[in-house]
Structure formats: C-alpha cells, structure tokens
Amino acid sequence: SNASHELKTPLTIISGFLETISLKRFKNETQLFYFIDIIEKEVNRLKKLVYDLLSLATLENTYMQINRIEELSTKKIILNLQKIFSELILEKNLKVTWNYEDKEIFINFKKEWLEIIIQNIFENSIKYTPEYGAIDVKIYIENFKMIVVISDTGIGIAKENQNKIFERFYREDLSHSKAIEGTGLGLSIVKHMLDLVQGEIYLESEINIGSKFIVEIPISSIKNI
Known part of the structure; x- marks a missing residue:
C-alpha cells in the first residue's frame, strides 16, 4: 500500500x-x-x-549467495564518500571533518553493502543539516568491529520518532523537512543489511541540535595489525 x-x-x-x-x-x-x-x-x-x-x-x-571473504580499505571508504558527495557538500557550504584509522580489513559479506550503509547515513546527514552546518565522520576498529560514527548539526529527530526512522517509507512529518527529497527507504535498507550481517546501529539525536549515528559491523580480521 x-x-x-x-x-x-x-x-x-x-x-x-x-x-x-x-x-x-x-x-x-x-x-x-x-x-x-x-x-x-x-x-x-x-x-x-x-x-x-x-x-x-x-x-x-x-x-545467502555470499560465501567469500572480502578485503577493503577504511581509507578508500572515506575517499569514496568525499568523491561522491563533494558537490552536495559545496552546495550547502558544509564543514565536514574526516577522522579514520587507515586499516585494511576483511569482512564476510559484499563490501558494496558497507558502502551502501555508510553512504545512506552520510547522505541523510547532508540532507537534514542546514547550510553552513557541520558533519563529523569517524571510522575506527575496536574489538574486531568496525565502528562508524556520523554526527551532524542538523534538524534532529524527536525522541518519540527515533525508533520509527528505520521503518519503510517513514519520513519525519516536520514542516522544515517536508521539502527534503527522499524515498523513506534509505535507513530501512541500512537496518535490514545490518541485521543480516549481525551489525548494530544506534542513534542519539535532539531537535535543532543534531544527530549522531553509530554503526558497529563485525569484521573477520585486520591486515597488518
């Protein structure tokens, strides 16, 4: 429906x-x-x-078709984000801070999934952060998990709606967010992917202050640790 x-x-x-x-x-x-x-x-x-x-x-x-280990670079993940979203960042005059551990890691699912997860969250931060706002991206390895933290100074999400944002087609019914384009499926896809790979996502947010998404993804091993 x-x-x-x-x-x-x-x-x-x-x-x-x-x-x-x-x-x-x-x-x-x-x-x-x-x-x-x-x-x-x-x-x-x-x-x-x-x-x-x-x-x-x-x-x-x-x-279900994946049965191989894939290698990826945390640095390449960041460089890819910068390349894909450079125009949108410039358009809104956003200040983006990048912090990451330069590691080669191994995961047991398609690395494209990881890119989709991070890109969806980062794109949301850009959409819901006003012009001249700030976004902070951190990637680090801890206890054989890749931790991705994306914080912004955006419009924020009301506490009563924070569990709903991962539902399909859900979009906050706020006057200042109605004009923002989107399908309402991005975070649903993120949550579904993370569930399948035993990952976790957490949200901290306050209206008119901003949002912080924390993603934890299990990794198989780390290269040259």
Whole structure:
C-alpha cells in the first residue's frame, strides 16, 4: 500500500505536467523549462524509489549467495564518500571533518553493502543539516568491529520518532523537512543489511541540535595489525 502511494504521487505529477505541455498551456519558454525541470526531478525520484525497492527485495537472496571473504580499505571508504558527495557538500557550504584509522580489513559479506550503509547515513546527514552546518565522520576498529560514527548539526529527530526512522517509507512529518527529497527507504535498507550481517546501529539525536549515528559491523580480521 505504501509503495503504491509513493509510486502514484510522482506519476500523477509527471502526467499532469506532460498534459500541460502537450496542450501548450504555458506562458513562455521559461515556464516550459520550469515544467520540464519538475518532470525530470520526479523521474529521478521514481528511479531512486524503484532502485531502493529492488534493493530491499533482493537483500536476503544476495546475502545467502555470499560465501567469500572480502578485503577493503577504511581509507578508500572515506575517499569514496568525499568523491561522491563533494558537490552536495559545496552546495550547502558544509564543514565536514574526516577522522579514520587507515586499516585494511576483511569482512564476510559484499563490501558494496558497507558502502551502501555508510553512504545512506552520510547522505541523510547532508540532507537534514542546514547550510553552513557541520558533519563529523569517524571510522575506527575496536574489538574486531568496525565502528562508524556520523554526527551532524542538523534538524534532529524527536525522541518519540527515533525508533520509527528505520521503518519503510517513514519520513519525519516536520514542516522544515517536508521539502527534503527522499524515498523513506534509505535507513530501512541500512537496518535490514545490518541485521543480516549481525551489525548494530544506534542513534542519539535532539531537535535543532543534531544527530549522531553509530554503526558497529563485525569484521573477520585486520591486515597488518
């Protein structure tokens, strides 16, 4: 039911603006390009939603097929984050602090999963942190766990809603967050992935102060420890 609603909304918007354009109900070229821009945003929203739904649908099968150890670098994880989100960080003039232990580690699940987990949380911090805010990223190894801590000076999450944010399609019903784009599936995917690999995620948050996500992921071994 939720998926149908989430798919129906952008489709209705796209259909409406396409009809407006086909009937030439626009005043000038500027308004035409404005309509096209809205259509493009809704198409991208649909693509992201379909991708997230497929990710949820295939998680268990993908995990069951994994029977190998994979090596990854904590430094590369950070460099990848910087590369992917550099434009968004600059757009919002955010101050991002990076702290990490430069380690080569081994995990017994796909390293792409780890990238998805960290990228989803980091992207949320960017979305919900106002312009000129700050984000702090820490990665370290402790007791054969990889600990990822992402803190921000964002809008925060009310205590009564903190357990709900990992539910599918849940988005905080706040006036200042309604305009923020998202499918409401990102943190649900994160939680589902962590459950499958025996990982944990914790949240500390206060309204108008910020949020801190702490992720603990078991590792098989550490290289050159």
